[in-house]
Amino acid sequence: MKECRDCCDVQSCFLCRLSLDDWRLAIKSHKKNFSIKKGHSIFKEGDPVTGIYFVYSGTIKAHKRWDNEKELIIRFSKAGDVLGHLGLGAEPRYPVSATAVEPSVVCYIDLSFFESSLKVNAALTYKLMQVFADELHDSRKSMLNFVHMSVKARIAQAFIALKSQFGTADDGYIKVELSRQDLSSFSGTSYETLFKVINEFTQDGLVEFSGRKIKLLDEAMLSKVISGDSL
């Protein structure tokens, strides 16, 4: 994997994948880099949209609050992902908050510059549109999951999704560390219920926990849980 230091210094980032040399050079003078400490927010839901972000390193959660102390984690973004692109729609405010779950660095491009780039650069717009299409696809899949799947299945699903997004290290653990709070928000269930299910899974030898790290031991069985074949 070759590094690309033209736009945002990240290996294989969204922009680099585009191979749009002219644009990558153009943004060099426009982008600003920000470091985000763990637990700090890049923007909060309701904030006016001022620009768009690209994740350089770390992990960001996109989440929506509900009922003052409940939240749903919509998705995680890692190095190479776009962030805040929903601001490009009709709504001039971010619909979600973005908070770092690990120390992160993002690069920022103000909206007016980005929009004018889009209007000129069809290939960039096309690529971004594909990102949207894929995200919409994911979003709808999880919509269905939330409606029809049991909590147990949703949690199994969450584990598999995490593994496929973040991959595993040599020791077999998924390369991301999340609090139980975050795990429960991500699978759309209560803190306590998550616990009970995790216990069940560990006892049945499906997953293994070491602190905040997760290892999947029996993915076939997890898939069975998802499709409901495990009663």
Place this chain on the structure above:
Amino acid sequence: MKECRDCCDVQSCFLCRLSLDDWRLAIKSHKKNFSIKKGHSIFKEGDPVTGIYFVYSGTIKAHKRWDNEKELIIRFSKAGDVLGHLGLGAEPRYPVSATAVEPSVVCYIDLSFFESSLKVNAALTYKLMQVFADELHDSRKSMLNFVHMSVKARIAQAFIALKSQFGTADDGYIKVELSRQDLSSFSGTSYETLFKVINEFTQDGLVEFSGRKIKLLDEAMLSKVISGDSL
């Protein structure tokens, strides 16, 4: 509202809103119109993507099957909307089915032509990207709803969404006719539960039913149901 017969004969359709005269003329020779009978499908989930559709008249539901006899209705499309644009993402198969709930006419453009149009025409791509952004926004909102809202609130929400999408006729009824089955699939609940809630609503004077037609009598109260202030 002026008619636009250049592209697909529909008043104020997606393409016309673009004001892309060159493209509208270009597609005249490429588009094909199809009439869809009520209950018939335009495409089914899993079908390979061959093109993109624009709704000319009628109402189409986009829905996903689950567990052989359960479905979730993702959204309704009416005259002027795009359909099947998710096919533009990485996935080469439609993730949802599209079925007419009222007799409909759609116009079809094959994918290769549409894609090459997109690559050339930045304004078209940009507009389509905005459609995606808005849809993604909606999708996430309803994701949150499905996770955290009670069934009662979800049904109230569904009614309000239908009114805002389809508007009301002079007699006050929402300009769309859906079966109870479809209503329950749209609000992600069981047929029977929908009933009980509808009864409750009618008795409390929040909505009125006449066959398949719906009239909202007390929207303020419905909103209260949604936010949970009505216990």
Place this chain on the structure above:
DNA sequence: CGAGTTGTTGACCTACTTCAATTCTCGTGG
């Protein structure tokens, strides 16, 4: 060493789903 936060568990309770039974609607054929 106590006070506060964060993890862990058990018991309860309610909002739904599911199932079953009954009634209603309507098309079809005798």
Place this chain on the structure above:
DNA sequence: CCACGAGAATTGAAGTAGGTCAACAACTCG
């Protein structure tokens, strides 16, 4: 024209998943 059956509408009753709450353990920090 009516009887009949199939499918939808309607309602009630039962069972349960999982959210909530409250108690307790364990770990952190002054």
